[in-house]
Amino acid sequence: MSGDRREFDGIAAVVTGGASGIGLATATLLADRGARVACLDVRPEGLPEPLLGLAADVTDDAGVRAAVAAxxxxxxxxxxxVNNAGIGAQGTVEANSDEEWHRVLDVNVVGMARVTRAALPHLRASAHAAVVNTCSIAASAGLPxxxxxSASKGAVQALTLAMAADHVREGIRVTCVNPGTVDTPWVRRLLDAADDPAGExxxxxxxxxxxRLVSADEVAAAIAYLASPRAGATTGTVLAVDGGMHGLRLPPAPPPT
Incomplete structure (x- = not known):
């Protein structure tokens, strides 16, 4: 058995939005490395063994508490x-209705708070407690x-740091990953709906x-690193998995010859 396979032995993990995309890749990787994993999702059907699927909508506090307890x-x-559940939105500040603002912030920000507060009593009882939030490059880069x-993900990054400060002395590490554009079913649906999918x-x-796009497996590997008992000195960390977007400023690529 490899070292990686033993890394999460004895660890119990909950992944929200765990039925597809980054969430499924993360849940699968954690299980492959020895963790017992439950995936909370609005549609948890069809998960491969040994993943446990539990139905939960992160906007429903009672449902969240029941699913976390289960x-x-x-x-x-x-x-x-792993607080991974989230939804997207497109457009300038003029484009979205109040209802859509409330919906996205409810899922992406308040949803993380709901799941975390339900899990905190269990995390406090753990010798290896870790919370990893899925954030985005949109938290720090102005994207059109x-x-x-972007507003929701900026809030997630700030929430991550505040939670890290609140719970570090309880032995609970809190971090986040900031992916660039990831090749997920959601991104592919956006591309399919574009006027020029290939150009987009x-x-x-x-x-x-x-x-190139970031892969879901690459984000999952970063989440696994942050969640690992081996990362015991890592908290309040924002880990970019964005193909260099946050820090590199390259000259334009030379034209093809």
Whole structure:
């Protein structure tokens, strides 16, 4: 058995939005490395073994509390919480209605608070407690047509740091990952709806210095690092997984010859 396979032995993890995309990649990786994993999702059906699927809508406090309690009961506690559930939004500050602002902030920000507060009693009982939030490069980079989404992710990054400060002396580490544009089903649906899907994909690839989209598996690997008992000195950390977007300023690529 490899070192990686033993890394999460004895660890119980809950992943929200765990039925697809980054959440599913993360849940699968944690399970492959020995964790017992419950995936909370509005549609948890069809998850591969040994993942446990539990229905939960992060905007429903009673439902969240019930699902977290069921996960803790089934897993024998909770050591790791991955707050990954989220939704997107497009447009400038003029584009979204009040109802959409409330909906996105309710899912992306308040939803994280609901799940975390339900999990805190279990995390306090763990010797290896960690919370990892899925944030975004949009928290720190001004992206066009992403006003509402960026506002929600900016709040997630600030919430992460505040939670890290609040709970560090309880032995609970809190961090977040800031992915760039990730090749997920949601992004593919956006591309399919664009007037020029190929052109839009090329633009998304070009704005990341690596020249490609980030993979869900790459984000999952970063989350696993932050969640690992081996990262015991890491808290209040914002880890970019964005193809260099946050810090690199490259000259324009030379024209093809």
């Amino acid at each position: 996960a803790a009961d089934a897993l024998g506690g909770i050591d790791v919480l 047509q992403r006003a509402l989404y 994909l090329a633009a998304l690839q070009a704005r990341q210095p690596t020249g």
